[in-house]
Every structure is written in C-alpha cells, then in structure tokens.
Amino acid sequence: MSETILKATDLSKTFSNESVQQHVLRNLNLEIYKGDFTVIMGNSGSGKSTLLYALSGMDRPTLGKINYGDEDISGYSNDKLAKFRKNHCGFVFQQNYLNDTMRG
Numbered sequence: 001m002s003e004t005i006l007k008a009t010d011l012s013k014t015f016s017n018e019s020v021q022q023h024v025l026r027n028l029n030l031e032i033y034k035g036d037f038t039v040i041m042g043n044s045g046s047g048k049s050t051l052l053y054a055l056s057g058m059d060r061p062t063l064g065k066i067n068y069g070d071e072d073i074s075g076y077s078n079d080k081l082a083k084f085r086k087n088h089c090g091f092v093f094q095q096n097y098l099n100d101t102m103r104g
Contacts, residue, residue: 004031006032006067008055011061013054040052
C-alpha cells in the first residue's frame with residue numbers, strides 16, 4: 001500500500017466580500033501518495049489555486065484539516081508554516097513576468 005504524504009480532510013475555503021460569501025472549496029477530501037505524480041485540473045475559477053495555497057500553508061482553510069505525513073499543519077503558527085514551506089514546498093506561480101513586460 002502507498003504511503004500518504006499529504007492529506008486534506010473536509011477542507012473548505014470561503015471568501016467574504018462585503019455581505020457575499022463565496023464557497024470555493026466545500027468538504028474536499030484528498031490524499032496524495034509518495035512517489036505518485038498528481039495533477040490538479042479544472043476550469044478557470046474552479047478552486048485549483050485556492051486548493052494548492054491551502055495544501056502548502058500559504059493560505060489557511062476556513063474549515064478542515066491538512067496533514068503532511070503524521071502532522072496536522074493546519075494548526076501551525078505563521079513561523080512554523082514558513083519553515084514548512086521552505087523545507088517541503090516548491091512554487092511556480094501563474095504570472096508570467098517576462099511575457100507581461102514584453103507586451104508593454
């Protein structure tokens with residue numbers, strides 16, 4: 001059986017703008033296994049980036065829990081999350097700076 005390295009349990013993320021709430025993730029359950037190649041796909045605005053920000057500790061979920069190995073990282077302090085990201089995460093952001101600057 002494969003070893004689970006990252007697990008989201010009942011993960012939810014809600015954004016509030018004035019009196020409007022937008023539920024981007026609702027009770028999502030996900031397991032990522034060691035050695036697997038995992039792809040997250042979906043339409044624009046479907047919550048892919050929101051999910052990845054939550055899984056990496058760049059943003060906190062509204063509800064639910066995220067485990068890296070045996071540790072629940074959802075309760076980490078900001079400092080501990082920064083160390084977690086430094087040691088366990090890599091990021092390639094969507095913004096393409098070179099193309100944006102060349103368009104003028």
